[in-house]
Amino acid sequence: MAANKRIMKELAEINNNPLQGCTIKLAKEDDLNNWDVTMDGPPESPYAGGKFNIQIVLPKEYPFKPPVLTFKTKIYHPNVTNDDKGAMCLGMLRADEWKPPNKIVDVLKLVRAVLAAPQPDDAVEAGIANEFKTDRKAFDKTAQDWVKKYAK
Amino acid sequence: MALTDPGRYITSGGQLSNCLARPPRSHFLSLIHRHTFSRCTTQPEFNRATGCFVIDEAAASTSTTPPLTRKRKLDTTTTSAPPTSATAGAEPVRKASKTKQKQVEQVEAALPATPQTLVSDKPMDSDDEVNSVISSDEFGGDADSSVGDVEDFGADDSDVDFDDLPEHDNFETQEKDLKPRKKAFEVDHKVYSPEDIQRQQDDQVAEVSTLLEQPHEDTAILLRYARWNKEKLIEQYMDGQEEVLDKAGLGQDVQKSPPRIETIDGFMCDICCEDGPGLQSLAMKCGHRFCVDCYRQYLDQKIRGEGEAARIKCPGDGCNRVVDAKSLDLLVRTDLTDRYHQLLMRTYVDDKENLKWCPSPNCVYAIECGVKKRDLTRIVPTVQCDCKHSFCFGCTLADHQPCPCALVKLWLKKCADDSETANWISANTKECPKCHSTIEKNGGCNHMTCRKCRNEFCWMCMGVWSEHGTSWYNCNRFEERSGIDARDTQARSRQSLERYLHYYNRYANHEQSARLDKDIFHKTEKKMTLLQSASNMSWIEVQFLEEASQALQRCRQILKWTYAFAYYLARNNETEIFEDNQKNLELAVEDLSEMFEKPTDQLSGLKVEMMDKTTFCNRRRIIVLDDTAKRLKDGVWEFNVDLNKPV
Ligand SMILES: [Zn+2]
Ligand SMILES: [Zn+2]
Ligand SMILES: [Zn+2]
Ligand SMILES: [Zn+2]
Ligand SMILES: [Zn+2]
Ligand SMILES: [Zn+2]
Numbered sequence: 001m002a003a004n005k006r007i008m009k010e011l012a013e014i015n016n017n018p019l020q021g022c023t024i025k026l027a028k029e030d031d032l033n034n035w036d037v038t039m040d041g042p043p044e045s046p047y048a049g050g051k052f053n054i055q056i057v058l059p060k061e062y063p064f065k066p067p068v069l070t071f072k073t074k075i076y077h078p079n080v081t082n083d084d085k086g087a088m089c090l091g092m093l094r095a096d097e098w099k100p101p102n103k104i105v106d107v108l109k110l111v112r113a114v115l116a117a118p119q120p121d122d123a124v125e126a127g128i129a130n131e132f133k134t135d136r137k138a139f140d141k142t143a144q145d146w147v148k149k150y151a152k
Numbered sequence: 153m154a155l156t157d158p159g160r161y162i163t164s165g166g167q168l169s170n171c172l173a174r175p176p177r178s179h180f181l182s183l184i185h186r187h188t189f190s191r192c193t194t195q196p197e198f199n200r201a202t203g204c205f206v207i208d209e210a211a212a213s214t215s216t217t218p219p220l221t222r223k224r225k226l227d228t229t230t231t232s233a234p235p236t237s238a239t240a241g242a243e244p245v246r247k248a249s250k251t252k253q254k255q256v257e258q259v260e261a262a263l264p265a266t267p268q269t270l271v272s273d274k275p276m277d278s279d280d281e282v283n284s285v286i287s288s289d290e291f292g293g294d295a296d297s298s299v300g301d302v303e304d305f306g307a308d309d310s311d312v313d314f315d316d317l318p319e320h321d322n323f324e325t326q327e328k329d330l331k332p333r334k335k336a337f338e339v340d341h342k343v344y345s346p347e348d349i350q351r352q353q354d355d356q357v358a359e360v361s362t363l364l365e366q367p368h369e370d371t372a373i374l375l376r377y378a379r380w381n382k383e384k385l386i387e388q389y390m391d392g393q394e395e396v397l398d399k400a401g402l403g404q405d406v407q408k409s410p411p412r413i414e415t416i417d418g419f420m421c422d423i424c425c426e427d428g429p430g431l432q433s434l435a436m437k438c439g440h441r442f443c444v445d446c447y448r449q450y451l452d453q454k455i456r457g458e459g460e461a462a463r464i465k466c467p468g469d470g471c472n473r474v475v476d477a478k479s480l481d482l483l484v485r486t487d488l489t490d491r492y493h494q495l496l497m498r499t500y501v502d503d504k505e506n507l508k509w510c511p512s513p514n515c516v517y518a519i520e521c522g523v524k525k526r527d528l529t530r531i532v533p534t535v536q537c538d539c540k541h542s543f544c545f546g547c548t549l550a551d552h553q554p555c556p557c558a559l560v561k562l563w564l565k566k567c568a569d570d571s572e573t574a575n576w577i578s579a580n581t582k583e584c585p586k587c588h589s590t591i592e593k594n595g596g597c598n599h600m601t602c603r604k605c606r607n608e609f610c611w612m613c614m615g616v617w618s619e620h621g622t623s624w625y626n627c628n629r630f631e632e633r634s635g636i637d638a639r640d641t642q643a644r645s646r647q648s649l650e651r652y653l654h655y656y657n658r659y660a661n662h663e664q665s666a667r668l669d670k671d672i673f674h675k676t677e678k679k680m681t682l683l684q685s686a687s688n689m690s691w692i693e694v695q696f697l698e699e700a701s702q703a704l705q706r707c708r709q710i711l712k713w714t715y716a717f718a719y720y721l722a723r724n725n726e727t728e729i730f731e732d733n734q735k736n737l738e739l740a741v742e743d744l745s746e747m748f749e750k751p752t753d754q755l756s757g758l759k760v761e762m763m764d765k766t767t768f769c770n771r772r773r774i775i776v777l778d779d780t781a782k783r784l785k786d787g788v789w790e791f792n793v794d795l796n797k798p799v
């Protein structure tokens with residue numbers, strides 16, 4: 001299968017060239033479409049010290065449709081839904097912005113960048129975004145509290 | 153008169169039922185009851201003297217009825233209100249001023265039987281009228297006249313921003329064309345079949361093709377690329393032919409060396425990672441090369457999956473080049489071409505500001521109307537498709553006269569917004585003075601800790617707990633600043649909530665009644681048959697029931713929206729006129745509705761009266777619509793929100 005070859009290549013590339021602060025494996029050995037990622041919170045961000053479990057599901061149309069990314073670890077962040085889904089939908093993760101040559105490693109880089117610098121204007125959690133913009137101290141505090149509580 | 157397509161009611165009903173289907177979450181209700189109970193029985197020591205109870209009791213007496221119960225109460229009051237007598241025909245104008253009586257007479261004189269079927273009743277007969285519609289077509293693209301660069305109408309998918317443009321008097325021009333028989337709430341519009349739409353495109357292609365001396369096929373590509381803004385296309389073509397051709401994917405390079413499927417040694421496809429010998433691939437001028445299979449899957453995903461056609465971008469990362477028609481021809485499989493051409497047709501309508509598809513499911517017609525986005529603060533352009541669906545040309549929602557689009561959006565959002573329910577809950581429970589999340593009191597202690605922000609405060613006075621020192625069991629800090637502010641906020645939120653519920657309940661009441669009426673409407677035929685056999689009336693003679701049923705539907709639809717309108721209406725000298733008109737329509741509708749419910753054996757005796765009532769309802773309906781539309785056009789209404797602010 002064409003898609004499998006592509007996905008295997010991506011996996012191999014990531015293994016040879018690990019992304020800093022990320023551990024990546026398949027959720028189940030025989031399923032190429034389910035990736036299990038553990039991402040360290042970027043240093044200098046309120047998420048520093050946290051370990052976030054992220055699930056990446058590649059739709060069967062991958063790479064013609066973008067991967068679906070969910071935070072399994074609860075995170076206080078304007079771009080991640082504060083519910084049991086923990087969905088993130090940003091930039092290249094959107095169907096209309098995704099281009100088939102984009103790779104998972106690009107997605108993970110984007111996620112890390114968004115953890116380091118939230119994008120409140122593109123938020124899925126308006127309340128958190130507002131707090132981020134108007135009361136950074138309170139935002140940082142809650143984000144750190146959540147890291148202690150959920151991401152250790 | 154033919155039965156009105158039930159689909160239109162399903163559309164509006166379905167959409168609005170969301171609002172109704174959002175009662176406060178029940179577990180909150182039980183908490184509230186428990187809470188009220190526990191406060192009364194286990195804490196008698198807190199009395200009026202503290203001041204705290206005064207607030208709470210007010211809350212209990214005004215707001216502890218959950219919205220749905222209140223609604224039921226409202227229903228009871230509405231139905232148990234003494235029905236206006238048979239002379240109600242005169243009654244509602246009792247208080248009306250001379251002007252208003254004049255309006256009634258005018259309307260009576262000019263009352264069309266079915267004003268909403270404007271288009272089908274009166275086809276655009278004179279050339280003049282056709283031109284008034286078509287001419288707006290000529291300006292279809294004038295909204296983006298500020299766009300000076302070819303770049304801007306190319307790959308850019310963003311909508312043209314109408315708000316930044318200077319007032320254009322197109323709307324006025326339309327006003328000049330008003331025939332005396334047209335009412336303020338009616339707009340000129342025209343219905344087109346898919347064949348008409350195809351013909352329009354062909355005509356424009358033919359016209360531009362002659363001007364640019366380009367073959368039809370290429371002209372079509374150019375026009376699609378220019379979003380069917382032919383004036384702009386011609387202008388820019390004259391300024392820089394090569395540039396336009398190039399950007400539309402028809403440049404010289406393409407002509408000289410058109411994209412073709414090639415086999416290139418050592419090529420690896422960046423999408424599928426295949427690199428075998430003999431791998432066929434294609435690259436557009438931008439140089440992003442992909443294998444044919446991937447290209448096809450990509451186009452398949454775009455066309456079938458995402459419904460794109462005219463402006464599909466190169467699959468290359470970050471590349472905005474539109475896939476040109478020649479490449480598409482090479483790549484798109486025959487099974488996709490039909491869909492592709494359908495989508496091109498859709499794009500044509502979508503690109504034209506004066507054209508919109510009828511939103512009714514499975515309807516293939518498009519409507520042309522000259523009302524522009526910037527006019528929407530002054531007009532509610534309601535159009536009716538040949539499929540009978542009547543909808544707003546501005547926002548394509550089902551007919552929402554007399555409420556302007558912006559208010560409709562605000563209102564629906566408000567109704568759908570959970571925070572409204574949360575607000576209601578906070579009026580009954582309390583909200584954290586710091587983060588405003590809802591707190592339910594459990595147990596007798598007044599020392600509350602917000603679960604969300606960990607703020608500690610006093611339940612009785614809402615003041616910060618630390619200001620209480622250790623007086624745990626007795627709140628004596630009623631005058632504390634933080635407490636006063638917090639109590640003010642709660643009182644305000646309660647007040648605005650009360651106001652919202654007042655209008656919401658009436659809106660929802662008509663929404664629901666309209667749905668009940670609709671059930672009746674479906675049973676009307678049965679009722680008519682029954683009446684026919686019971687009274688020896690002919691089928692034609694029992695038609696009055698159907699007319700009554702239709703009048704009820706229409707009037708309720710309008711009444712419903714008058715309450716959303718009223719919610720946002722700021723008080724001024726004119727408000728009373730609106731409220732009077734609204735009330736008069738309301739009375740007429742309730743009257744007719746009651747008559748309509750009577751058992752069959754009484755109906756034949758009520759025929760004349762019912763026909764009068766039906767006429768009267770329709771008349772009141774037109775007054776509400778016409779008067780509200782006139783004042784909207786004249787900018788007389790003041791709203792407590794900004795209609796120009798996007799929601
Ligand atoms: Zn490929
Ligand atoms: Zn490209
Ligand atoms: Zn239609
Ligand atoms: Zn509208
Ligand atoms: Zn709080
Ligand atoms: Zn207190």
